[in-house]
Amino acid sequence: MTNSSSLPTLKRLLLYVAGIVLMLSQSSCGYNNMVNLDQQVQAQWANVQNSYQRRSDLIPNLVNTVKGAANFEQSTLTQVIEARAKATSVQLSADQLTPENIKRFQEAQSQVSAGLGRLLAVSENYPDLKANANFQELQAQIEGTENRINVERQKFNDVTREYNTYVRSFPNNLFAGIFGFQQKGYFEADAGAQKAPTVNFE
Numbered sequence: 001m002t003n004s005s006s007l008p009t010l011k012r013l014l015l016y017v018a019g020i021v022l023m024l025s026q027s028s029c030g031y032n033n034m035v036n037l038d039q040q041v042q043a044q045w046a047n048v049q050n051s052y053q054r055r056s057d058l059i060p061n062l063v064n065t066v067k068g069a070a071n072f073e074q075s076t077l078t079q080v081i082e083a084r085a086k087a088t089s090v091q092l093s094a095d096q097l098t099p100e101n102i103k104r105f106q107e108a109q110s111q112v113s114a115g116l117g118r119l120l121a122v123s124e125n126y127p128d129l130k131a132n133a134n135f136q137e138l139q140a141q142i143e144g145t146e147n148r149i150n151v152e153r154q155k156f157n158d159v160t161r162e163y164n165t166y167v168r169s170f171p172n173n174l175f176a177g178i179f180g181f182q183q184k185g186y187f188e189a190d191a192g193a194q195k196a197p198t199v200n201f202e
Contacts, residue, residue: 030172034181037163041184042094044156051149052087052109058145059084059116062138066119069129076122080115087112097160102185110190116142153187160184 063081066072087108092101120139123129130136164183167176176182 030175031179034163034167034172034176034179037159037166038181040159041097041156041163044152044159045092045094045097047152048149048156051145051152055112055142055145055149056084056088058138058141059112062116062119062135062142065132065135065138066123066129068132069123069126072126072129073122076115076119080112080119083108083111083115097184098182099185102187106187106190113146113190116146157186160186 059080063077066077090105090108092105120142123135166172167181167183
């Protein structure tokens with residue numbers, strides 16, 4: 001016969017067990033959602049990298065075309081070449097997307113955008129260069145690539161915001177740190193540096 005004094009203890013034990021089972025169930029569900037959201041961020045990061053790589057690949061052809069223009073400002077070309085070299089040296093894998101790393105990556109890429117903007121602005125002073133069909137084609141491709149970069153960055157911010165919101169919300173935040181799901185960084189709006197260069201074929 002069960003001692004009546006042991007019933008409260010048994011009840012408490014059953015409640016503890018039920019609570020643990022519930023927590024494990026919630027953590028399992030939360031873990032799966034965190035994995036899915038993290039995968040979305042990683043996939044979108046790959047798209048961002050591809051867009052920036054496309055722009056980087058266009059720069060050597062642009063520089064070589066501009067070099068053919070008589071007396072073109074060498075300092076402007078040098079700035080673009082050096083900015084590209086610095087930007088390509090800042091590589092982030094999908095597990096390195098901390099706010100600090102994203103900021104460092106963005107700063108390097110912004111220097112490339114600024115350099116390209118100056119180069120295209122200076123080219124307005126060279127009619128023969130502006131009339132060059134290859135130069136016109138490269139201008140159009142760079143403009144399209146800058147637009148694509150902006151689109152992919154915004155998509156990255158969107159999926160990252162969803163991920164960050166989830167891992168910081170209760171009770172997911174109790175398990176996110178344990179499972180290694182840390183907050184990720186966003187792209188911040190640049191002061192005009194990411195604006196696509198204006199293409200003028202007049």
